[in-house]
Amino acid sequence: MRLRSLMLGVAAAALFAASAQAQMTDGGIKIGVLTDMSGTYSDLSGGGSVWAAKKAVEDYLKDKPGLKVEVVGADHQNKADISANTARQWYDVDKVDVIVDLVTSSTALAVNQIAKEKNKVALVSGAASSALTGKDCTANTIHWTYDTWSLANGTGNAITKTGGDSWFFLTADYAFGQALEKDTAAVVEKNGGKVLGKVRHPFPAQDFSSFLLQAQASKAKIIGLANAGADTTNAIKQASEFGIVSGGQNLAGLLVFITDVHALGLKTAQGLIFTEAWYWDANDNNRAFAKEYAAANGGKYPTMVHAGVYSSVIHYLKSVEALKGDADGAAVVAKMKELPTDDKLYGKGTVRADGRKIHDMYLFEVKKPAESKGPWDYYKTRATIPAAEAWRPLDAGECPLVKK
Amino acid sequence: MKSREVLIGLLILAGLLVAPTAIYPVFLMKVLCFALFACAFNLLIGYVGLLSFGHAMFFGFAAYIAGHAIKVLGWPTELGLAAATATAALMGLAVGLIAIRRQGIYFAMVTLALSQMVFFFCLQSKFTGGEDGIQAIPRRPVFGVIDIQNDITLYYFVLAIFVAGFLLIYRTIHSPFGQVLKAIRENEPRAISLGYRIDHYKLLAFVLSAGLAGLAGATKVLVFQLASLTDVQWQMSGEVVLMTLVGGMGTVLGPVVGAAVIISMQNYLKGLGEWVLVIQGLIFVITVLVFRRGVVGEIWAAMTRRKPESGPPA
Numbered sequence: 001m002r003l004r005s006l007m008l009g010v011a012a013a014a015l016f017a018a019s020a021q022a023q024m025t026d027g028g029i030k031i032g033v034l035t036d037m038s039g040t041y042s043d044l045s046g047g048g049s050v051w052a053a054k055k056a057v058e059d060y061l062k063d064k065p066g067l068k069v070e071v072v073g074a075d076h077q078n079k080a081d082i083s084a085n086t087a088r089q090w091y092d093v094d095k096v097d098v099i100v101d102l103v104t105s106s107t108a109l110a111v112n113q114i115a116k117e118k119n120k121v122a123l124v125s126g127a128a129s130s131a132l133t134g135k136d137c138t139a140n141t142i143h144w145t146y147d148t149w150s151l152a153n154g155t156g157n158a159i160t161k162t163g164g165d166s167w168f169f170l171t172a173d174y175a176f177g178q179a180l181e182k183d184t185a186a187v188v189e190k191n192g193g194k195v196l197g198k199v200r201h202p203f204p205a206q207d208f209s210s211f212l213l214q215a216q217a218s219k220a221k222i223i224g225l226a227n228a229g230a231d232t233t234n235a236i237k238q239a240s241e242f243g244i245v246s247g248g249q250n251l252a253g254l255l256v257f258i259t260d261v262h263a264l265g266l267k268t269a270q271g272l273i274f275t276e277a278w279y280w281d282a283n284d285n286n287r288a289f290a291k292e293y294a295a296a297n298g299g300k301y302p303t304m305v306h307a308g309v310y311s312s313v314i315h316y317l318k319s320v321e322a323l324k325g326d327a328d329g330a331a332v333v334a335k336m337k338e339l340p341t342d343d344k345l346y347g348k349g350t351v352r353a354d355g356r357k358i359h360d361m362y363l364f365e366v367k368k369p370a371e372s373k374g375p376w377d378y379y380k381t382r383a384t385i386p387a388a389e390a391w392r393p394l395d396a397g398e399c400p401l402v403k404k
Numbered sequence: 405m406k407s408r409e410v411l412i413g414l415l416i417l418a419g420l421l422v423a424p425t426a427i428y429p430v431f432l433m434k435v436l437c438f439a440l441f442a443c444a445f446n447l448l449i450g451y452v453g454l455l456s457f458g459h460a461m462f463f464g465f466a467a468y469i470a471g472h473a474i475k476v477l478g479w480p481t482e483l484g485l486a487a488a489t490a491t492a493a494l495m496g497l498a499v500g501l502i503a504i505r506r507q508g509i510y511f512a513m514v515t516l517a518l519s520q521m522v523f524f525f526c527l528q529s530k531f532t533g534g535e536d537g538i539q540a541i542p543r544r545p546v547f548g549v550i551d552i553q554n555d556i557t558l559y560y561f562v563l564a565i566f567v568a569g570f571l572l573i574y575r576t577i578h579s580p581f582g583q584v585l586k587a588i589r590e591n592e593p594r595a596i597s598l599g600y601r602i603d604h605y606k607l608l609a610f611v612l613s614a615g616l617a618g619l620a621g622a623t624k625v626l627v628f629q630l631a632s633l634t635d636v637q638w639q640m641s642g643e644v645v646l647m648t649l650v651g652g653m654g655t656v657l658g659p660v661v662g663a664a665v666i667i668s669m670q671n672y673l674k675g676l677g678e679w680v681l682v683i684q685g686l687i688f689v690i691t692v693l694v695f696r697r698g699v700v701g702e703i704w705a706a707m708t709r710r711k712p713e714s715g716p717p718a
Contacts, residue, residue: 038678074674077681080537080632081434081624086674088430092555106632109539113629129536136539174527175534203527 025095025327028068029320031057031313032096034086034111035126036103037075040229043259044303045103045126047073051296052306053100055289056313069317072096076107083107084114091118097326098123098316101309105129105176115140120329123316125308128176128228128255130392133356137399139330142337144357145308146277148255149392152180154275155252156187158363158383159222164250164273165191168220169198170211170235172227177203180254181226196220204231208238216244222273228255237268245271257303261366261378269378272366278304278345279362279379285344290376301376311346312357315339349387354399361390416657420563429559430627435667436566437624442647442659443573444616449645450654451577452609453589457512457641458499458519459617464636465522466492466618471538471631472531481544481552485565485622492618493611495522500610504603507592516638523636537632541625558626565623569616574656576612585609646684650691652698661699 033053035045050073057069072094076083083102090096091114099115102108103126115122116138123142124132130147160167167188171181177200185195196218199211212235215223223244225232232253239251253260253274261269280290280301289310293302319335320326333355341349341357349359364379372378394402423432441463448454470488473479479487503514526532533539543552552558576582587595588602595602625631634640643666651662666684673680695702 038681042678075676075678075680076674079634080539080630081628081634082670082674084628084630085430085434085671089428089671092430093428106535106537106539106630109536110628110630110632113540131536175530175536 024068024320024325025097028070029098029317029326030094030096031069031071031316032087032090032094032099033071033073033101033309034076034083034090034099034107035073035101036078037073039078041078041103041126043263043300044257045101045305045309048293048297048300048302048306049073049101049103049126049309051293052302052309053313055292056310057317060314060317064321067317067321076104078104078107080106080110084110087111087114087122088118091115091120097121097329098332100124100312100316101126101305103127103305105131108132109136112136112138112141115329118329121316121332123309123312125312126305130397133352133354133392134397134399137354137397137401139355139401140333142312142333142351142355142357144312145304146275146361147356147392148176148180149183150277150361150390151254151275152183153187153392154361154363154385154390155224155254155273156184156193157191157389158275158385159250159252159273160188160191160193162383164222164252165193166220167193167195167222167224167252168215168218169195169224169226170208170215171198171200172203172205172231173200174203176228177226181224184224184226184254201227201231203227206234208235209242211235212239212242212244216242216247216249220249222250222252224252224254226254232256233260233264236264236272240268257305258301258376258378259303262301262376266367266369266372266378269366270368273363273382275361275363275385276304276379277359277361278307279364279381280307281377281379282362282381289345294376299375307345311341311343314343315341315351352391352394354394354397354402356391356394356397358387358391360387361385412657417567424556424559429555431667431671433555433559433562433627434624434671435664436562437620437627438644438647438663438667439660440566440569440623441617441620442644442651442663443570443656444613444620445644446648446653446655446659447573447576447613447616448609449648450658451582451589452585452606454504454606454610455508455512455645456503456515456610456613457638457645458515458517458522459613459644460636460638460640461499461519461522462492462495462614462617463621463624463640463644464631464633465495465526465621467621467625467631467635468526468532468538469618470622470625471541474544474625475538475541476531480548481546481626485619485626488622488625489615489619492621493615495618496611496614497607499614500607504606504610516641519636519638519641523633523638526633526636532631532633535633537630539630541629541631543626543629552626562623562627565619569619570660572612573616576609577656581605581608646688648698650687650698652701652704655698655700655704658698658700665699 033050035049037046054071098121100123102124105127108124108127125145128148130149132143169181171177251272256274323335337351363383365382466488469491470484474484545551647662647666648659652658
């Protein structure tokens with residue numbers, strides 16, 4: 001008898017515990033940060049993204065003691081199959097409700113499909129591909145921080161309007177580079193600028209000298225770098241050796257992060273123009289966040305991707321709370337689209353029907369060494385691209401979720 | 405087949421049949437795909453003594469072919485797999501014709517160079533989707549009836565493919581053809597002097613290995629529903645060497661064990677971030693320095709030491 005009453009008691013307790021947390025699957029929310037912890041993108045996302053997600057949870061839970069939220073992180077090594085494998089295991093076995101960050105497009109596109117199949121949530125911050133809100137958009141994914149379209153558009157548009165009306169492209173010869181070049185060239189020409197020429201370099205490339213000489217000879221005011229990662233930084237370094245910027249031409253990076261600028265140093269990177277979504281020195285909130293980030297991450301400063309992870313996690317938690325449940329991924333994402341976003345790093349914004357998070361973008365120019373006053377004081381703002389103009393029009397993306 | 409080998413084989417098969425009840429099936433399928441890939445690779449290095457450093461080209465390109473055939477052309481699953489395997493075998497024929505004329509480091513470099521050509525072709529061409537890869541490849545019912553949407557069902561399908569591939573390799577190794585291959589490995593001039601046309605044997609082994617590597621790559625497409633550049637990169641060629649060496653080169657089961665070890669590390673230690681790669685490197689160094697025969701090779705050696713009358717490694 002004693003055993004049975006004990007079991008009854010346990011069952012009742014379990015029932016009670018279950019009803020107290022009835023809304024959340026497995027009694028809580030579990031956030032998985034899937035990112036590059038060992039490769040090229042580990043500085044701009046990586047461990048910093050895990051920290052940002054944890055920070056968001058900590059900030060959000062400050063006055064909500066009842067909610068249980070756990071954050072786990074994993075390295076996808078920039079491989080789509082490891083990403084897909086981890087995402088499936090997280091969703092199926094480890095009861096992860098939402099996967100955030102997802103740097104590199106192929107890994108994000110893979111998780112995008114799996115989130116839809118399992119009806120969970122994916123919040124992409126690190127990846128660039130605008131296909132995530134275009135032909136590959138799903139009701140379970142939100143693309144948070146930036147995308148290729150907004151970078152090409154922002155940089156092409158703002159530079160052409162502020163006097164940079166002749167362009168020469170240095171393009172990585174593969175799908176991503178070509179798409180970036182095509183998109184930017186279209187924007188430049190639409191704004192009355194001229195494309196004087198372009199040269200395709202192999203991917204990846206070490207020696208840019210012959211390409212840079214062509215660019216120099218073209219006398220274009222702006223040299224657009226339609227490449228990414230090590231190609232961009234190599235091109236910038238060698239351009240500095242050729243004295244391209246000091247000779248009056250400007251380099252426009254189409255995919256540059258503050259960690260790249262840091263690695264290059266101001267002497268090399270000065271004068272580089274590019275678009276980003278977030279800068280740590282823009283306001284007090286950002287500065288406070290950056291200070292805490294730097295203290296916890298060995299003096300490094302956060303990128304727009306880290307801030308995006310923070311912002312997306314806050315909005316996710318808010319929406320789950322409003323919905324009183326995290327079981328139905330599509331419903332959570334629908335709620336996230338319905339509620340306006342508001343957090344200390346990205347301010348007020350919205351999420352569009354195609355899963356595109358909408359906020360202002362900024363055109364930055366890298367300071368001269370003399371202008372920089374402290375560590376990581378690298379950017380001056382050349383233009384603010386208002387949210388209404390920064391993103392691909394809703395009807396132009398071919399997203400099946402958008403009714404025509 | 406010796407009775408002990410049959411017994412070990414049956415035990416492993418029984419284990420694999422019940423495994424998905426305890427272990428996550430997608431993980432198991434990944435292990436099986438890589439195990440088949442490593443077995444195909446081992447056929448060359450372990451039994452013919454040819455170190456191919458470009459097997460990723462067969463594995464990865466077949467994945468693209470399967471992905472393209474199934475997703476874009478709308479072919480049924482089994483046809484996609486067959487097309488991918490056939491393509492890989494044909495590539496194996498072309499690459500083999502060039503590569504087998506050289507030995508040792510030259511052979512490795514020729515295969516590496518050709519594999520880099522395939523990599524750049526995949527990077528550039530439209531149908532592979534560049535660095536985004538081919539994504540969202542549907543899992544269509546096999547033969548129109550077996551629904552593989554479910555992970556467990558797919559697992560048994562993948563297991564069937566693996567077992568078929570494995571038995572083919574086993575049969576090859578233990579056939580007279582396999583004996584000639586081993587003779588070539590041990591002493592090539594002698595095999596020539598005995599009248600064997602060794603180029604034919606090498607080429608056939610190469611084509612077989614390439615085709616099976618392709619089958620493994622195509623099967624992986626079904627599991628992850630994507631084909632990406634990862635699979636054609638030279639690192640993948642290196643990874644399969646690692647798996648084979650850790651498990652035991654020139655043993656039938658070695659590559660399977662090696663694949664299981666490497667994939668498990670990638671999977672279960674992923675929370676450690678970049679340390680996984682460091683640990684992988686350490687394991688490789690320890691294997692090469694301390695137990696050169698690999699996990700299975702050492703176990704076999706220990707067993708045969710106790711029973712000197714039993715035959716050569718399986």
